[in-house]
Amino acid sequence: MEVTKVIIIHYDELVLKGKVVRFNFIKQLKNNISNSLKEFDSLKYQSSFTHIEISNFKISEWEGIKEKLSQIFGISNFSLVSKFPKDFDLIKSSILDLIALEAMQVKTFKLMVKRNDKSFNFSSRAMIEELATIILTNTKLKVDVQNPELKIFLSVNTDAIYFYTNKVEGAKGLPVGSSGRILLLLSGGIDSPVAAWKLMKRGLEVIFLHFATPPVTSEEALNKVKDLIRILKPYNNNKSNLYICDFLTLQNELMHTSLSSYRITLMRRMFIKIANQLSDKLGIIAIATGESVGQVASQTLASINVINQVSNVPILRPLITDDKLEIINLATKINTYQTSILPFDDCCSLFVPKNPTTQPKLEIAQKLEQELQELINLEELIKITTDKIIATTIC
Known part of the structure; x- marks a missing residue:
């Protein structure tokens, strides 16, 4: 598996719903997203109970996709993500390149790791410590856990590790048509x-x-x-x-x-x-x-x-x-x-x-x-x- 760019969309109030209702809401949201983005005809969608993943797009299309996603109700936030195979060594060797642009513009950072796959070999704490050490050693950035200028997110899932450095706020609410x-x-x-x-x-x-x-x-x-x-x-x-x-x-x-x-x-x-x-x-x-x-x-x-x-x-x-x-x-x-x-x-x-x-x-x-x-x-x-x-x- 190579490193690819995907868009990860997190739901808003859907987490409060029971399984059947949540399934229907996710289906409605996915339909609404694909309807809104139909001009980008190469996109592929994959949904789960935690997020929707969009793949097969050009980086040049990101700004247009972002504008449309920001107007779709039911989305808490979304991000442009680097999708890695489950290889922590690859993450470590890539971290400096991944944050290079942001590192020149800010002074502080915070690492946040969410381990959805609890069977992964490294604990959240161990990953944070190793990645933070690399950043502190090779850049002028300092850690600020209260009010960081740069937030770095790692999400370990069953099939891949997602890496991203910002979240775009969504419109919140519920998917249109679900009510x-x-x-x-x-x-x-x-x-x-x-x-x-x-x-x-x-x-x-x-x-x-x-x-x-x-x-x-x-x-x-x-x-x-x-x-x-x-x-x-x-x-x-x-x-x-x-x-x-x-x-x-x-x-x-x-x-x-x-x-x-x-x-x-x-x-x-x-x-x-x-x-x-x-x-x-x-x-x-x-x-x-x-x-x-x-x-x-x-x-x-x-x-x-x-x-x-x-x-x-x-x-x-x-x-x-x-x-x-x-x-x-x-x-x-x-x-x-x-x-x-x-x-x-x-x-x-x-x-x-x-x-x-x-x-x-x-x-x-x-x-x-x-x-x-x-x-x-x-x-x-x-x-x-x-x-x-x-x-x-x-x-």
């Missing part, structure tokens, strides 16, 4: 894309539902939503399914409500009703929004309660306790913020009454809907609107 699918109401604002990202991190494949009111809302507003989905696509196992609902007719009819302060409450209830009907068609058992309690009139506890009453499935709100600055900081981190603040209005912002109620009552909302039902057959219009939803995939 199911969810339908997210996506506006063009700051909050809902961040909510989508947090749902993906918990292993949920996100399907997007956007409410548009053309020509009141512009083509640019819809393009902004599509751009947000493109940014989120690498995190979502490259899935980008968008459902576009033309809400204009319903929105115009809601303008006729006898109590304008309830307009947003009624609109949000319509959104949830349509999302319920669509999720039922798609076989999805939960929906989600980007709401944060107290942020705007429709997101007070009273408003959320009244809006919840029309849903037959759970409504997840990943941002429910986040303040605006926390949401903005995360939006900046995941690169959705600059797109979200582009000045194109969505149907919510164009529909807000002068004094929206912050403490709506369920019985009043139901009474207003009954008035509309008698006037325009509201429930039939909701069904017609749902039936006209357009499905698209964002490239």
Whole structure:
């Protein structure tokens, strides 16, 4: 066996799972990784209960592979590794060459050995002592076990010894798809894309539902939503399914409500009703929004309660306790913020009454809907609107 370069991927929360669940999660993660890296068509994959190994790549491809791996949920960390045969003498004779570049840039180091194969002839302590002696004798590096500038890792497995000098942080969380699918109401604002990202991190494949009111809302507003989905696509196992609902007719009819302060409450209830009907068609058992309690009139506890009453499935709100600055900081981190603040209005912002109620009552909302039902057959219009939803995939 010759020394080869491989990539070792360590799992995040999968270590907490039972064997059957863990097997399924590893299978999902491996599929997600191969899907994300499909442009590198020569790669080979091997998985175990502790890690996934990628081989058969060019060193020149490492940076591109690294960028994509960093956006895949379920990965704790990953490394570019030198894979040695189980020959400690070969490790000793190679150690100085392996750390030559780093040794010129740092002053301190620490050796860490993990012996997964307990039958290996050398103990972890013996390997650390021998390798440290070689480094101390032949370089200017000093040992620092508390805060080393250079960390050197050795992992002894049943078939090989892995050597690497850094770990690239992964996105953490669970593999997308391992927790199911969810339908997210996506506006063009700051909050809902961040909510989508947090749902993906918990292993949920996100399907997007956007409410548009053309020509009141512009083509640019819809393009902004599509751009947000493109940014989120690498995190979502490259899935980008968008459902576009033309809400204009319903929105115009809601303008006729006898109590304008309830307009947003009624609109949000319509959104949830349509999302319920669509999720039922798609076989999805939960929906989600980007709401944060107290942020705007429709997101007070009273408003959320009244809006919840029309849903037959759970409504997840990943941002429910986040303040605006926390949401903005995360939006900046995941690169959705600059797109979200582009000045194109969505149907919510164009529909807000002068004094929206912050403490709506369920019985009043139901009474207003009954008035509309008698006037325009509201429930039939909701069904017609749902039936006209357009499905698209964002490239």
